[in-house]
Amino acid sequence: MQTYTLGKGPPEVAVVGGIHGDEPCGEAAISRLVAADPSVERGVKLIIANEMARDRGVRYVDADLNRTFDGGEGDGHEHELARILAAEVRGLTTLSIHSTRSYAHPFAIVNGVGGAAGEVVTRLPVDAVVDVANDLGGRLFELEATPLVEVECGLQGSKAAIDSAERVTRAFLAATGALVPAPEAHTVPIYQMGTPVSKPPARSYRVPVENFQQVERGETFAHADDRRFIADDPFYPVLFSADGYADIFGYVGERAGSLRPGEDGTVVAD
Template structure:
């Protein structure tokens, strides 16, 4: 794990990259911030987490780091020890953890609930949606003693994801008072993550629907070796992709009250159109 700092003093803000070694976009954003060496109004800690996995170009060495913040990982696993060190490093901070995905080209945020820091930060980021994983967050970085927002910056390995990661990092640092400037909140469609969507054994998979857009009962949403998979009930796909997971397509989601509005106003947006958040 590599830790750098911008500014003098004890940081109460952190940016975390490289949780997964095959997602370099956040690392590139951190390196750009270091190279920029901007004048900061309060100190920030920049963390590149799983250097060993990054060097090998693999998601993890022994266990998924973003599932290692708990007791279910062997004590001798590289990521178990790394999780403990990373939790110590960001303790007490407000932190942004940068990822990328195979499921959706536009950036979206991930939270473990709708705490004050989520309400304050997420509407001021260039994200298409927020996914609340409160009931499915076991073992994730959210277990650390910090106020954490995750972002999926774009498609894994793409230049666009690297650009988006840098933009999101600077937006986060502006919201948290590290960088000067103002941010304007927007209303962000929000979804609860639901049950996983299993994959039947097959050699080839296809997905026919868009993440965050309603799938109707009876609609064909995917195929396995050409055999159609049909929705038994309506749902909103979350993290849905043909090959992002080994044993599942993604998750069934449900719309929640949009972030950036009063919960009493309800969820008045149940789909997210494709757009470029880097523009």
């Protein structure tokens, strides 16, 4: 793990990149920020998390780091790293940078749209926010008293994802008062993350639908070799892709209103 700090005071906000070793945009954005060394109004901690996985060009070495924050006593590289990283960011308003195989534009993931995380989201350049709604599964969201926004910054390995990650990081630092001025708030549609959609072993997969676009009842949303998967009920695909995960296509999402700036400057969900 590599840690940098900006500013003189004790860090109050944190940015974490490289939780997954095969998602280079977070580390690249942090490196750009360290090189630019902007003057900040609050102490900032910047962390490149899983260098061993990065060096091997894999998502993880022993276990998915973003599924190991459940406080367990597990062995292996990522369980050890989870304990160290948790201690580094606990209590800090935190951005965790990711990228996907599912969607080219940035979108946020939060656990609950209220509070500091929801406020921050409306000031980020994101198309949507996905609420995991307490289905934590060992994600970094498990850390208590640590407002967290994850952002999927675009397609894994793309130059566009690096540029997006840098824009998102600067917007996050401005939204949390570390950089000035604060960005304008905007309306962001909320999707609640539902059940995972499992996929059977196959030689090839295809996903003909778009994330965050409603799939109608009876529509084919995925193929595994010659097999077609047809929606029993309408849903919004979230984190859907042919090859992003080993055993699921993605998640069933539901529209759940929008986060929008209120009249007195607060953020409301409706």
